[in-house]
Amino acid sequence: MTAFTRRGFLAATAVGAAGLSGCTTSGSESSDPPADDDSGTGPPASPAGSEAADGAPTRTDAPASDPTEALPTAGGALPLPMTPAALRAEARSGGPSKDGIPSIDDPSFVAADRVDFLEGGDPVFGVARGDTAKAYPQNILVHHEICNDTVDGTPVAVTYCPLTGTVQGFERGDTTFGVSGRLINNNLVMYDRATETWWPQILATSIPGPWNEDPPTVSLREFRLVWTTWEEWRHEHPGTEVLSTDTGHVRNYGRDPYGSYNPREGYYRDGTTLYPRLATDDSHHPKTVFVGARTPEGAVAFEKRAVTDAGTMDGRLGDTPVLAVADPRYTTAYVYLNPEARSFEYEDGRLRGDGERFAPDDLPLRRVRAFDAMWFAWRGYYPDTEVYA
Amino acid sequence: MPETTTGRDTPLARLRRSVDRTRTAARLPFKRRDAAAVFAGVTVGYLLVYLFALGHLAPGLGRVGVTVVADPVGTLLRPALGPLSFTPVARATLGPVTYLFSFNTVIGLGVAGLVGLNLSLSYLAWTQPTSCGIGGSSTGALAALPALLSGSACCGPVVLVAVGIQASSALLTAVQLLLPAAVVLLLGSLVFVGRQVDPAAV
Numbered sequence: 001m002t003a004f005t006r007r008g009f010l011a012a013t014a015v016g017a018a019g020l021s022g023c024t025t026s027g028s029e030s031s032d033p034p035a036d037d038d039s040g041t042g043p044p045a046s047p048a049g050s051e052a053a054d055g056a057p058t059r060t061d062a063p064a065s066d067p068t069e070a071l072p073t074a075g076g077a078l079p080l081p082m083t084p085a086a087l088r089a090e091a092r093s094g095g096p097s098k099d100g101i102p103s104i105d106d107p108s109f110v111a112a113d114r115v116d117f118l119e120g121g122d123p124v125f126g127v128a129r130g131d132t133a134k135a136y137p138q139n140i141l142v143h144h145e146i147c148n149d150t151v152d153g154t155p156v157a158v159t160y161c162p163l164t165g166t167v168q169g170f171e172r173g174d175t176t177f178g179v180s181g182r183l184i185n186n187n188l189v190m191y192d193r194a195t196e197t198w199w200p201q202i203l204a205t206s207i208p209g210p211w212n213e214d215p216p217t218v219s220l221r222e223f224r225l226v227w228t229t230w231e232e233w234r235h236e237h238p239g240t241e242v243l244s245t246d247t248g249h250v251r252n253y254g255r256d257p258y259g260s261y262n263p264r265e266g267y268y269r270d271g272t273t274l275y276p277r278l279a280t281d282d283s284h285h286p287k288t289v290f291v292g293a294r295t296p297e298g299a300v301a302f303e304k305r306a307v308t309d310a311g312t313m314d315g316r317l318g319d320t321p322v323l324a325v326a327d328p329r330y331t332t333a334y335v336y337l338n339p340e341a342r343s344f345e346y347e348d349g350r351l352r353g354d355g356e357r358f359a360p361d362d363l364p365l366r367r368v369r370a371f372d373a374m375w376f377a378w379r380g381y382y383p384d385t386e387v388y389a
Numbered sequence: 390m391p392e393t394t395t396g397r398d399t400p401l402a403r404l405r406r407s408v409d410r411t412r413t414a415a416r417l418p419f420k421r422r423d424a425a426a427v428f429a430g431v432t433v434g435y436l437l438v439y440l441f442a443l444g445h446l447a448p449g450l451g452r453v454g455v456t457v458v459a460d461p462v463g464t465l466l467r468p469a470l471g472p473l474s475f476t477p478v479a480r481a482t483l484g485p486v487t488y489l490f491s492f493n494t495v496i497g498l499g500v501a502g503l504v505g506l507n508l509s510l511s512y513l514a515w516t517q518p519t520s521c522g523i524g525g526s527s528t529g530a531l532a533a534l535p536a537l538l539s540g541s542a543c544c545g546p547v548v549l550v551a552v553g554i555q556a557s558s559a560l561l562t563a564v565q566l567l568l569p570a571a572v573v574l575l576l577g578s579l580v581f582v583g584r585q586v587d588p589a590a591v
Contacts (some may be wrong), residue, residue, distance in 0.1 A: 037499055095470055095471035095474075096468070097468045100468050100470055100471070101473075102476070116452075117450045176582075245450070248458070248459070249476075249477075249481035250457070250478065251475045252444070252445075252447055252449050252450075253450055253491070254448055254449035254451070255447045255448065257444055
């Protein structure tokens with residue numbers, strides 16, 4: 001991309017597990033839950049299975065059709081609301097063709113003090129690993145939905161679906177992800193460019209599609225991105241890098257075609273969805289934000305505002321007690337497995353339990369991956385979810 | 390008065406005569422300064438509304454500058470958000486306003502020109518029908534209606550956000566057809582007006 005500004009001519013960069021047989025549904029026999037790195041501030045995710053533990057398998061020159069050979073996948077497949085074939089039948093065109101919404105494949109970053117395109121309350125999606133802290137502004141990703149990047153040496157895809165309000169990170173190995181142009185339950189369907197397999201974002205699990213008719217049902221290795229505000233992220237990570245508007249594409253990053261989060265307006269606030277939902281449950285406003293977690297054992301969702309107001313909330317995920325914990329630094333929440341039903345109390349932004357004090361993202365419990373999602377989206381994909389509000 | 394058809398008229402001859410008369414009619418607005426002003430004003434105004442509906446002319450990040458993608462020619466016809474929607478290849482920002490140039494600007498300019506022609510002919514028919522050699526039943530204004538709607542045709546389902554309608558397959562198809570339908574209607578309107586041109590009065 002070449003830029004001409006009143007400051008002169010600037011040259012810029014060019015744009016650039018185990019396969020499971022059959023369907024894995026919510027009622028299927030479970031294996032170990034996927035990795036529990038969930039903070040957005042911890043080390044890279046590690047899979048429950050050991051198959052991909054050493055990183056991405058080597059990609060061959062011949063087009064691959066088995067995503068387990070081309071992508072780091074998790075040891076156990078996550079639950080699906082219906083068979084993979086039935087999910088495929090629910091896919092519909094969102095208007096754009098394949099890659100009509102272009103992913104960012106050669107991202108560039110700017111230092112925090114050079115950011116002039118964000119207000120303090122604007123949403124950013126943050127991840128901190130090792131010495132690296134990166135923020136991906138929502139107002140950029142709403143135009144691209146996927147950013148193929150490298151974080152702390154690990155090739156990753158940062159993905160955002162504006163219609164379901166979900167941001168999720170995936171390890172991508174040597175390949176990249178693109179936007180298929182299809183939606184299921186209003187949710188982004190990604191595809192990987194090595195095997196062209198469809199991956200519904202929230203489900204993070206492969207399903208058949210027109211470009212790969214019979215992939216094994218496997219789940220991607222995920223990592224947590226924190227949905228927070230620019231003000232909060234910058235306060236905690238003053239040395240953060242921020243995804244630049246120099247994306248290799250020209251878009252109006254000052255305009256969100258769906259509405260606004262700062263303040264919340266348009267699609268993000270109203271009670272309608274653009275496309276049919278997999279389920280309609282009016283017990284909550286469709287756009288209410290829940291913090292959802294799912295493992296092969298089941299799914300659980302906590303209303304985000306309820307958690308951040310209460311500090312902690314108890315619940316169950318399958319047969320296991322869980323604890324949702326708010327983190328006021330980022331106005332977010334985490335979900336921990338709490339099989340012994342240990343209790344923690346908030347005290348000056350930290351949690352006290354067993355005579356010790358812990359940061360909200362560092363409780364001595366196993367954390368399960370959780371992320372923000374609009375109610376309708378979570379409920380549609382996880383009809384048997386436990387719900388706490 | 391329009392010419393009457395004779396028994397020797399063939400469809401091809403009638404088509405040729407209609408095209409000739411349409412070309413004659415299309416030149417009429419440029420023979421009078423006020424009609425030319427109507428054409429220019431409507432064309433520019435419609436193009437601005439079209440680009441706004443498309444989101445290619447909107448408030449932006451408040452900078453000043455021009456940015457062009459690496460391969461603008463090769464990218465110009467790359468599909469974007471839906472049928473007849475093309476990816477922007479250049480961005481111009483001037484303070485609060487950001488303009489995105491894509492092939493949709495070319496399409497918009499063509500549609501805007503048709504709207505301008507129709508409305509300027511309607512203006513002539515309304516003000517000086519006899520001296521201009523056209524009858525009083527120009528339909529340019531009516532034909533402009535779907536053209537105005539077509540400005541949002543390229544936005545695909547995004548435009549439905551504003552009106553809170555869930556996108557069904559039928560509705561999406563209808564939206565996709567708005568732009569070509571508008572062009573057909575506008576061309577039809579021009580031909581209709583052209584058939585009423587009295588060559589002797591021009």
